[in-house]
Amino acid sequence: MTPVTRKPCVAGNWKMNLTLGQASDLASAVVKSGPDIGGAEVVLIPPFTSLPRVKGVLEGGPVRLGGQNCHWEDKGAYTGEISPLMLKEAGCRYVLIGHSERRQYFGETDATVNKKIRAALQHDLLPIFCMGETLAEREQGQTEIRIIGQLDGGLEGLTDDEFSQIVMAYEPVWAIGTGRTASPGQAEEVQALIRDRLSKKYGKEISSYAIILYGGSVKPDNAFSLYQEKNIDGFLVGGASLEAGSFITIIKEAIKADRIKQ
Numbered sequence: 001m002t003p004v005t006r007k008p009c010v011a012g013n014w015k016m017n018l019t020l021g022q023a024s025d026l027a028s029a030v031v032k033s034g035p036d037i038g039g040a041e042v043v044l045i046p047p048f049t050s051l052p053r054v055k056g057v058l059e060g061g062p063v064r065l066g067g068q069n070c071h072w073e074d075k076g077a078y079t080g081e082i083s084p085l086m087l088k089e090a091g092c093r094y095v096l097i098g099h100s101e102r103r104q105y106f107g108e109t110d111a112t113v114n115k116k117i118r119a120a121l122q123h124d125l126l127p128i129f130c131m132g133e134t135l136a137e138r139e140q141g142q143t144e145i146r147i148i149g150q151l152d153g154g155l156e157g158l159t160d161d162e163f164s165q166i167v168m169a170y171e172p173v174w175a176i177g178t179g180r181t182a183s184p185g186q187a188e189e190v191q192a193l194i195r196d197r198l199s200k201k202y203g204k205e206i207s208s209y210a211i212i213l214y215g216g217s218v219k220p221d222n223a224f225s226l227y228q229e230k231n232i233d234g235f236l237v238g239g240a241s242l243e244a245g246s247f248i249t250i251i252k253e254a255i256k257a258d259r260i261k262q
C-alpha cells in the first residue's frame with residue numbers, strides 16, 4: 001500500500017444528495033478547476049448509485065473517488081449493504097467510516113467501526129475515520145473522554161503500518177449541518193488531542209505524518225482560518241461541497257493557508 005499523501009486533503013461528502021446528472025456536472029466542474037486545486041488531495045464522496053458516473057468523469061485525473069460507508073464482509077446476506085470489494089471495483093480509493101450520522105441513525109458502534117476499518121484496509125481502500133462529540137457531551141465536559149474512546153475503539157489492534165493508511169476526521173456533531181462551526185481554537189484543541197493520542201499509540205514520527213481533517217460547517221469564509229491551525233490538515237465538507245464554487249474555494253483556501261504554514 002502507498003502511504004497517504006502529505007498535502008492538504010479536502011473531501012466532499014455529498015451524503016444523500018444529487019441526481020446522476022447533478023453529480024456528473026459537479027464532478028466535471030471540480031475536474032475543470034484542476035490547475036487551481038492541484039496542490040491538494042481532493043476526494044469526491046457521492047452516493048453509491050452515482051459512483052460509476054462520477055468515476056467516468058474523474059478517469060485518469062488526480063481527483064479521487066470515495067464511498068460513504070461499507071460493510072466489513074466481502075459479500076453475503078446483508079440486504080442494503082455494500083462491501084469494500086464492491087467499492088474498490090467501483091473505482092473508490094477512500095471510504096468514510098464512522099460518520100456521526102451513521103453512528104446516530106444507523107447504530108454504528110466503535111466495534112463495528114473497527115471492523116469496517118480493517119475490512120477497508122484489506123481491500124486497499126483508505127479509510128477516512130470520523131469521530132466527534134455531541135453538544136450534550138461537550139457541555140458536560142465529556143469531549144476528551146468521548147474522542148479518546150472513539151479513537152481507541154476504532155483503531156483497536158491496528159499496526160503502525162495499517163494506521164499509516166488512515167485519514168482521521170474530527171467532526172463535532174453539534175457543528176455538522178448546523179452552520180455552527182467550531183472556532184479555530186475549539187477545533188485545534190481537539191485536533192491536537194487526537195494527534196497527541198496517536199503519538200502515544202504509534203509514536204511521535206508516525207503521528208506527525210497523520211492527516212487529521214476537520215469537518216462541521218466548513219465554508220469558503222472559515223476554511224483559511226481553520227486551516228492555519230497547526231493540527232488541521234484538511235477538511236471533510238458536507239453542505240458546501242454540493243456546489244462547485246464553494247467547494248473549489250475551500251480547496252484553494254486550504255492550499256493558500258498550507259503555503260503559509262509550511
Ligand code: PGA
Pocket residue numbers: 013171175176177178179215216217218236237238239240
Ligand atoms: P457539513 O457536513 O459541512 O454540512 O456540516 C460535514 C459532514 O457531515 O461531513
